[in-house]
Amino acid sequence: AQTVTQSQPEMSVQEAETVTLSCTYDTSESNYYLFWYKQPPSRQMILVIRQEAYKQQNATENRFSVNFQKAAKSFSLKISDSQLGDTAMYFCAFMKPNAFGNEKLTFGTGTRLTIIP
Amino acid sequence: EAQVTQNPRYLITVTGKKLTVTCSQNMNHEYMSWYRQDPGLGLRQIYYSMNVEATDKGDVPEGYKVSRKEKRNFPLILESPSPNQTSLYFCASSPIDSRETQYFGPGTRLLVL
Numbered sequence: 001a002q003t004v005t006q007s008q009p010e011m012s013v014q015e016a017e018t019v020t021l022s023c024t025y026d027t028s029e030s031n032y033y034l035f036w037y038k039q040p041p042s043r044q045m046i047l048v049i050r051q052e053a054y055k056q057q058n059a060t061e062n063r064f065s066v067n068f069q070k071a072a073k074s075f076s077l078k079i080s081d082s083q084l085g086d087t088a089m090y091f092c093a094f095m096k097p098n099a100f101g102n103e104k105l106t107f108g109t110g111t112r113l114t115i116i117p
Numbered sequence: 118e119a120q121v122t123q124n125p126r127y128l129i130t131v132t133g134k135k136l137t138v139t140c141s142q143n144m145n146h147e148y149m150s151w152y153r154q155d156p157g158l159g160l161r162q163i164y165y166s167m168n169v170e171a172t173d174k175g176d177v178p179e180g181y182k183v184s185r186k187e188k189r190n191f192p193l194i195l196e197s198p199s200p201n202q203t204s205l206y207f208c209a210s211s212p213i214d215s216r217e218t219q220y221f222g223p224g225t226r227l228l229v230l
Binding site: 044047 | 160205219226
């Protein structure tokens with residue numbers, strides 16, 4: 001079974017600074033997908049960024065980027081120029097596709113990020 | 118607007134009183150899933166469905182039932198709720214293509230007294 005570990009339960013950073021959230025995972029699969037989800041106080045789950053394991057290039061989405069180290073099974077999220085609206089719980093998630101298409105998301109326990117004005 | 122809806126959004130009930138949380142999606146997705154979120158545990162899958170009349174257990178199915186009679190709907194049924202089922206519940210859907218991410222509903226906060 002796959003496991004996802006987020007070792008930082010809470011983090012805080014000053015507005016406009018850069019912050020990196022760490023995530024490691026354990027799998028014997030070679031083909032899989034990794035995600036970062038954001039959960040603001042509204043509790044809505046919002047996809048931040050997605051990485052396909054067979055792609056060597058790190059995914060980026062505006063101020064959000066990942067550092068994907070497949071051999072180390074590491075998938076960290078970097079938020080640049082942090083904004084107050086980035087305050088949220090962030091979940092790292094792993095998905096292994098099966099022969100029929102989709103598979104469940106396995107989530108980490110989350111990192112609560114606070115952006116300080 | 119493409120979305121996943123859940124009802125009710127908030128529910129307080131008592132032990133043993135059967136309840137159903139509805140989930141509906143308007144994106145014609147084949148795959149639907151239920152997760153529960155608990156502090157310190159992240160989200161864990163309860164049940165999932167690959168298509169109509171095709172459901173299967175996730176990691177924490179005990180105490181829950183589901184059905185998939187229509188493609189758009191995937192209700193979660195608690196036949197006899199207990200306090201340990203107090204949680205935040207999310208329904209999610211996606212196309213059968215595994216490259217697509219899952220779209221989440223707004224969540225249902227359940228308190229079982």
